[in-house]
Structure formats: C-alpha cells, structure tokens
Amino acid sequence: MSSPAPAVSVNGLLKSFGEVEAVRGIDFEVGAGEIFGFLGPNGAGKSTTINMLCTLMRPSGGSARVAGHDVVRERDGVRRNIGLVFQDTTLDGYLTAEQNLRLHAELYGVPREAVGERLRQVMEMVGLWQRRKSLVNTFSGGMKRRLEIARGLLHSPRVLFLDEPTVGLDPQTRSSIWSYIRELKSREDITIFLTTHYMDEAEYCERIAIMDQGLIIVLDTPEALKASVGKDRVQIQTDDDAAAIAALSERFGIEATVAEGEVTFGVPEGEHFVPRLFAELGQPIRSVSVARPSLDDVFMSYTGTTIRDAESSQLDTRRNFARMMNR
Amino acid sequence: MAIETSTPSAETSAAARGGPAHQIAGVRVPTRSLRSELRAIKVVWKRELIRFSRDRLRILTSLMQPFLFLFVLGTGLSRLASAGTHGVDLRTFVYPGVLCMAVMFTAMFSAASLVWDREFGFLREMMVAPVRRSSLVLGKCFGGATVAAFQGVIVLCLAGLVGVPYAPGLILEIFALQVLLAFAITAFGVMVAARISQMQSFMALMQMAIMPMYFLSGALFPVSGLPQWLSILNRIDPLTYAVDPMRRAVFAHLDISAAARRALDPGVTWWGWHVPTLVEAAVVALLGLVMLLIAIAQFSRAE
Numbered sequence: 246m247s248s249p250a251p252a253v254s255v256n257g258l259l260k261s262f263g264e265v266e267a268v269r270g271i272d273f274e275v276g277a278g279e280i281f282g283f284l285g286p287n288g289a290g291k292s293t294t295i296n297m298l299c300t301l302m303r304p305s306g307g308s309a310r311v312a313g314h315d316v317v318r319e320r321d322g323v324r325r326n327i328g329l330v331f332q333d334t335t336l337d338g339y340l341t342a343e344q345n346l347r348l349h350a351e352l353y354g355v356p357r358e359a360v361g362e363r364l365r366q367v368m369e370m371v372g373l374w375q376r377r378k379s380l381v382n383t384f385s386g387g388m389k390r391r392l393e394i395a396r397g398l399l400h401s402p403r404v405l406f407l408d409e410p411t412v413g414l415d416p417q418t419r420s421s422i423w424s425y426i427r428e429l430k431s432r433e434d435i436t437i438f439l440t441t442h443y444m445d446e447a448e449y450c451e452r453i454a455i456m457d458q459g460l461i462i463v464l465d466t467p468e469a470l471k472a473s474v475g476k477d478r479v480q481i482q483t484d485d486d487a488a489a490i491a492a493l494s495e496r497f498g499i500e501a502t503v504a505e506g507e508v509t510f511g512v513p514e515g516e517h518f519v520p521r522l523f524a525e526l527g528q529p530i531r532s533v534s535v536a537r538p539s540l541d542d543v544f545m546s547y548t549g550t551t552i553r554d555a556e557s558s559q560l561d562t563r564r565n566f567a568r569m570m571n572r
Numbered sequence: 573m574a575i576e577t578s579t580p581s582a583e584t585s586a587a588a589r590g591g592p593a594h595q596i597a598g599v600r601v602p603t604r605s606l607r608s609e610l611r612a613i614k615v616v617w618k619r620e621l622i623r624f625s626r627d628r629l630r631i632l633t634s635l636m637q638p639f640l641f642l643f644v645l646g647t648g649l650s651r652l653a654s655a656g657t658h659g660v661d662l663r664t665f666v667y668p669g670v671l672c673m674a675v676m677f678t679a680m681f682s683a684a685s686l687v688w689d690r691e692f693g694f695l696r697e698m699m700v701a702p703v704r705r706s707s708l709v710l711g712k713c714f715g716g717a718t719v720a721a722f723q724g725v726i727v728l729c730l731a732g733l734v735g736v737p738y739a740p741g742l743i744l745e746i747f748a749l750q751v752l753l754a755f756a757i758t759a760f761g762v763m764v765a766a767r768i769s770q771m772q773s774f775m776a777l778m779q780m781a782i783m784p785m786y787f788l789s790g791a792l793f794p795v796s797g798l799p800q801w802l803s804i805l806n807r808i809d810p811l812t813y814a815v816d817p818m819r820r821a822v823f824a825h826l827d828i829s830a831a832a833r834r835a836l837d838p839g840v841t842w843w844g845w846h847v848p849t850l851v852e853a854a855v856v857a858l859l860g861l862v863m864l865l866i867a868i869a870q871f872s873r874a875e
Contacts, residue, residue, distance in 0.1 A: 299700060324702035325601040335693040339623050351615035352701035354608035359599045401599045 250313060252277045252404050252436035253298060257307035260293050267293040269459035270307065275438060275452075277403075280430060282450030283440040284540070290459040291440035292332065295408050298438070299329055312403040325353070328397030328405040332412060334389050336396075338382035342373055345381060346396050353400040367395040370432075371425055387418035394425060398433070405429075407439035411446060423449055444540040453540075455547055462547045467540060474538040474546050477515030480507040481522070482531040489528045496525055604702060612703040616711025617718065620682060624719045631723070634681065638674040638727055641666065642734060658832030663734035665836055668818035669791025671727045671746070672811065675754050676786065678723040680778050682716030683761020687774045690765075705871040709762060713864055716758030717751065724750040737825050745821045752853060753814040756860030763863045766870035785811045796838030807840065810859050813852040816840045820849060 253275040260268040268290040275281040283291045296302040298311050300320040308315065314322030336345050343364065350360045368374040371391035381389065390410065397405055410426070411419040426437060427449065439450070447453045447467065454464040463470065483489040489508050493499045501510035512518045515535035523530060602608060624630070646663035653662050689695040698708050728746060732738055761778065768774045788802070789811035798806060806812055816839060823837040840847045 301696070301700060321604055321702045324700055325603070329700055331693065331696060333693045335695075335697040337619070337623075337689075337694045338692070339626055340619065344619075344622065348615050348619055349697070349701075351611050352698065352703060353601050354604075354611060354702070355599050355601060363599050399599075400601045 250277060251275060251310075252279065253281075253309070253311050253438060255294075255298075255307070255309045258294065258297060258304055258309055259306035260290075260297060260302065261305045266459055268297070271456075271459075271461045273454055273461060273464055275404075275436060277436055278430075278434065280426070280437045280449065280451045281439070282447050282453040283438075283456055284442065284444070284447040284453050284544070285440075285456035286442055289456045291456055292408055294456075295406055295438070295440060298323075299327060299406055300324060325400075326403045328400065328402035330390070330393045330397045330405070330407045330410055332409045334393065336381045336389055336392060339380065341378050341380055342368070342384070342392050343377040345392065346399055349396050349399050355400050363399060363401075367398045370398075370428070371395045387414050387422070390414060390418075390422060391425065394422070394429075398429070398435075401433070402435065404436045404438055407437065409440055409442070411441070411443065419443075419446070444544070447540050455544060457548050463543075470540065470543045471538045474542050475513055476511030477513070477538065478509065478511055478536045478542070479515050479518065479522075479533065480505070480509045480536075481533045482507055483528055484531070485528065489526065489530075492526050492528050496527070497522075601702065604704075608702075609704055609707045612701065612707040613711040613714065616698070616708055617715040620685075620712065620715025620719055623685065624682075624722075630681065631726075634678050634723060635674065635726060637677060638670045641673065642670045642730070646670075646734070656835070658829055658835060660826070660828055660832050660836055661735045664736055664822070664826070665819075666792055667731065667734050667736055668746075668822055669786075669789070669815050671724055671750060671818065672753060672789070672791055672815050673786060674727045675720045675724040675750050676757050676782060676811070679716050679720035679754050679757035680761050680782060682719050683712075683758050683765050684771070684774055684778070686712060686762060686765040687768060687771050690769055691771065699874070705874075706868045709864070709868045709871050712762055713755060713758045713867075716761070717755040720754035720758065721747075721751045724754065735826075736822050739825050742821055742825045746818055749814060749818050749821075749853065749856075752856050752860070753811075756810070756814075756856050756863070759860045759863040759867060763867040763870065766867055766874070785809055788812070789815050790840075791815050794836050794838055795840055807842065810856065812840060813847075813855040816847075817849040817852045 251274040253273075255271060255273050257270050257272060258268055259266070259270050271290075271294065283294065285291055293302065297304045298309055298316060300316050300323050303317060308317070310316070311323045312326035314326065316323050337348070340348065346364050346368070347360065350364070355363065365374060368377055371394055373388065373392055373395065376384070376388070381392065384392065394405075394407075394410070397407075407426070411422050414422065423446065426439075429435065430437060441447055450467065452464065452466050453470065454461045455470075456462065463473075465473070481489065486503055486508050490501045490503075493501045493508070493510060499510050499512065501508050503509065519533055519535065522533070642663055646666055650657075650662035657665060686695070689698070699705070701708075725747070728743060728750075731743070736742075760781075764777060764781075765774060768777065788805050788809040790806055791811070795803075795806055795812065795816065819837055820839060823833060840852065
C-alpha cells in the first residue's frame with residue numbers, strides 16, 4: 246500500500262444505464278502486489294466496476310488507471326497488463342485445455358519461444374497439466390475455473406481480475422481455488438483484484454471495500470473492519486433468562502436480548518469481561534461463549550442489513566438488470 | 573471452508589498441497605504491431621478449422637442438402653425436364669447451383685458460431701484481447717471461408733458423377749469462384765451476427781435471407797425469358813453473380829448443341845448487356861468487402 250505506483254487507481258468513477266445508476270461515483274486505490282476484494286451483494290455494482298476497469302465498459306464519468314494506463318484512452322495498454330477471470334466461463338468447450346491457452350497466448354502476442362514453458366507452469370500450478378489434451382467440455386465447473394485462472398495468468402499480467410471466482414463451486418473446490426490464488430501471490434509479482442459476495446472469502450483479502458447500491462461504504466483491512474465494530478458477541482445460558490437480562494442491565498448497563506435461545510449481548514474485549522460477569526452477575530451461569538465479530542457483523546453495522554437480506558431484496562430488480570447489461 | 577485462519581500464509585498452503593514453490597518465468601506482452609495482428613488473425617482462423625474438423629457430424633449434415641438436390645431431385649426431375657434441356661443432364665445444369673448451396677450453408681453455420689461464442693462467453697475472451705477488432709473479424713471471415721470452401725471441394729469432387737468434366741482449368745475457375753462466394757457469405761453472416769445475441773433469431777434471419785437468395789439466383793433455372801418481376805429480383809440477388817459464372821464455366825467445357833447452350837446458359841444481362849464473368853466476380857467480391865467493413869465497424873463499436 247505504500248508502493249509509489251498503485252496498480253489500480255479510481256477517481257469518481259460513474260456508470261449509469263439510462264435511469265439506473267449502477268456505480269455512483271467511487272474512489273479508491275489498490276497498491277501493487279495487494280490482494281484487494283470487493284464485497285457486496287449481487288447488484289451492488291461490483292461487476293460493473295470490474296467491467297469498466299477491464300475496458301469492457303466505458304465509464305459514464307470519472308477516471309480510472311490500471312497498471313499505469315487510462316482505461317478509456319489507453320485501452321490496449323490496460324488490456325496487455327491485465328488477466329481476467331469472469332463469473333461465467335469464457336472458454337471454448339470444443340477445444341482442448343491446451344488449445345484454449347495457446348489461442349490466448351497468440352491473441353496476446355506472447356513470444357513464441359516462451360509459450361511452451363509458461364503454458365506448462367500455469368497448467369501445473371492449477372493441477373491441469375495431465376488433462377491438457379482433454380476437451381474443455383469434459384471438464385467440471387471447478388476445473389474450468391482453474392483453467393480460466395491459468396489462462397488469465399498466461400501472459401504474466403500485472404493485475405489479475407477475478408469476478409466472483411468461486412461462485413457456483415462446491416466448498417472444497419472453492420478452498421482449492423483460494424489456495425491457488427494465495428500461492429500465486431507468493432510466486433508472481435501480481436496484484437489480485439476480486440469481487441465476492443461470500444463473507445468468508447473476503448477474509449482472505451488484504452483489504453476489502455464493501456460496496457452497496459453503487460457506492461463504496463467502507464474500505465479497510467478485514468481486521469480493522471472487524472475492530473471497527475468494536476464489540477465481541479457474548480452468549481450465556483442461564484436458568485432464568487429474564488433475571489439475567491435484568492441483572493446485566495442493572496449491574497453493567499448492558500442491553501441484552503434472547504437470540505438463538507441464549508442471552509446475547511455485545512461488549513468490547515469479551516474474554517476480559519467474562520471473569521467479571523461470573524463474579525458480579527449474581528445469577529447462575531451454565532455456559533458462556535464469546536465470538537469475535539465477523540465480516541457479517543461488519544456488513545450489518547455499515548449497511549444495517551445482512552448480506553443475504555440485501556441480496557434477496559435486490560435480487561429481482563437489479564440482478565435481472567445487471568444480467569441484461571452484461572450480455 | 574477448509575481454511576479457518578483469517579490470514580493464512582501462501583507458503584504453508586503451497587506446502588500443504590505438496591506443490592513445488594518454484595518461480596514462474598514471467599513473459600512480456602509486446603505492444604501492438606502488424607505482426608501481433610497477423611498472429612491474431614491466424615489463430616482465430618485456425619480455431620475455425622479445429623472446430624470444423626472436430627465436428628464430423630456437421631461436415632456430413634451440411635452435405636446432405638446438396639446430395640438431395642443433386643441426386644434425388646436432379647434425377648427425379650430430369651425425367652420431366654428432358655424435353656426442355658436439349659439432351660443435357662438436368663443434374664449437370666443444377667450442379668453449379670448445388671455447389672453454391674453447399675458453400676452457402678457451411679459459410680452461414682461458420683458465421684453462426686459467432687452467436688454461440690457470444691452466448692457461451694468466448695466472444696468476451698476475444699474482445700478483451702489487446703488486438704484490433706478488425707483482426708478478429710478478418711480471422712473469423714477467413715476461417716469461415718476456408719471451411720466453406722473445403723465443403724465446396726467435396727462437392728467439386730462429385731463433378732464427374734453428373735457429367736461435369738474434370739478439366740484442370742474448369743476446376744480451378746469453379747474453385748476460385750466458390751472461395752469468393754464462401755468469403756462473401758461468411759462476411760454477410762458475421763455482419764448479421766454482430767447485432768444478434770440469440771441463436772434462434774440468427775437462424776431464423778439467415779433462413780429468411782438465404783432461401784429467397786437461393787431460389788431467386790437461377791441456381792435451379794435458366795435466367796433468360798423470365799417474367800419481368802422475377803427477372804428484376806434475379807438481377808438484384810447477389811447469388812446470381814456467383815451461380816452464373818460457374819455455370820458459364822461448366823457449359824464452356826460441355827460438347828452440346830447451340831440451342832441447348834442458348835436455353836440453359838443464357839448468361840446474366842443488364843439492360844441487354846451481357847455481363848462478363850470478371851464483372852460478376854467483382855460484384856460478389858465487392859459485396860463481400862462492403863459487408864466485411866460493416867461487420868468490422870460494428871464490432872469495433874461494441875463495448
């Protein structure tokens with residue numbers, strides 16, 4: 246983040262489709278070598294932003310530079326320096342894995358003498374070298390995604406964009422995709438820019454921007470975001486919940502409620518509070534649990550809703566629209 | 573998720589997978605040049621050929637129609653038409669038209685793959701590449717033309733079966749003309765495909781364009797002595813200018829009566845002027861070029 250030349254820098258970026266403002270003026274920078282994540286529900290404007298950064302869409306306003314090139318005036322400069330993995334597969338199923346990658350190398354003008362070696366390395370990295378002669382149509386969803394990651398890396402991009410790289414994959418494949426992404430960072434001099442609507446995945450990013458309804462609501466490291474929520478969640482089981490809630494309010498000034506059948510409340514530094522709780526509550530406690538705030542809590546505290554609720558309310562209107570525009 | 577810590581280090585995960593931690597050699601993507609554009613054209617062209625060679629079923633099915641026209645319809649109708657053909661085999665007469673049909677349908681299907689590419693997302697992979705859109709369109713058109721010309725060559729091999737002699741000059745001329753047609757039709761298809769995102773609509777539209785074009789072209793009848801409305805439509809139809817020179821070439825190599833020649837190979841006329849083969853070929857080439865340019869403009873504009 247202290248790097249002098251940011252991999253991505255965005256100023257007042259806007260995109261509207263007629264009446265609908267999909268991205269409503271955002272500013273941020275991504276440092277070289279960073280893993281940067283866009284987190285938000287479907288329809289928040291993440292894909293639209295990525296499409297603008299990848300030169301696939303013209304911004305309605307504002308400016309953006311990727312790998313030192315302007316996304317409108319120096320499209321080719323941007324394109325040479327980025328790798329892309331889209332939400333939907335963009336492989337040719339009637340070609341073999343290797344043919345897909347070779348086609349990519351030709352389109353990007355990768356020097357002929359370097360193609361063979363590079364091809365082998367990226368395919369080995371995603372564990373598909375043995376399957377290079379197979380038709381892509383015979384691949385599973387996870388294999389296709391891995392192949393797309395390998396292809397996105399083939400021309401040694403400075404910035405790799407991953408739009409929902411794990412959507413629609415089973416948990417095991419998701420975790421293996423993540424291990425590739427992190428391994429990649431240790432091997433190559435590359436910046437990784439991704440979008441996700443999975444909270445647990447956002448944790449792997451060095452910094453995350455939470456996006457909702459076309460705006461960046463907050464941008465920080467996952468730790469700092471969680472710390473900003475400030476409170477750990479403490480849940481206790483008692484014999485008399487009503488008495489326990491009254492005692493909490495009376496002795497500690499804490500508002501507690503019953504959630505999931507347990508008395509639940511938030512306090513800063515939960516572990517340090519527990520000894521005091523036992524000593525001073527004056528009610529028998531049968532069990533206690535302390536949980537650190539999750540990104541779910543963060544999302545909740547900034548947007549006032551959980552990501553799932555945000556999705557279900559926006560899904561019908563915005564997603565259909567986004568799909569229409571993404572054609 | 574199998575990973576429970578919030579900041580796992582990359583090294584441990586690589587080790588856990590047992591993967592080698594060697595450095596990957598970086599490559600540099602050169603800036604745009606004529607050479608990189610040529611590579612792009614070539615690889616898009618090559619992809620068409622690979623896909624075509626994989627799709628044996630398509631090779632077979634697109635030969636079906638010409639076979640039916642040539643051997644079933646041709647043989648059946650020749651009994652009816654024998655009085656009017658002055659002793660010339662009807663199949664010899666329709667052969668140029670059938671060849672054009674084989675080429676047209678293959679070229680159309682090649683262009684259609686662009687619509688699939690869009691539907692299946694592959695088009696995006698090409699559109700974000702650091703090359704000119706014109707290179708992509710050119711590669712696609714050359715690819716489609718090559719595939720269609722290949723299909724034409726298969727029909728060309730059948731020439732002897734329907735009384736068309738295997739004269740080297742004739743074969744070469746027909747081949748050149750069908751390459752031209754293949755290119756023009758692919759360019760037409762690509763131009764249409766640039767604006768259409770659904771396969772059904774594309775196919776319906778192509779049917780609407782191809783069938784009238786085929787029937788009006790004189791592929792199945794001589795173009796002289798037609799009612800005026802049909803004569804006008806025939807002269808407007810671009811395919812006329814591919815079928816006619818081919819037929820002219822075939823008839824130049826046949827040993828037949830002058831009456832048969834006049835009846836079956838009258839040649840296309842513009843206000844009484846007999847249009848020479850080269851002009852006809854130029855019409856096809858020019859139309860193909862115009863459609864290619866439109867297709868390029870459309871793809872260059874697309875985001």
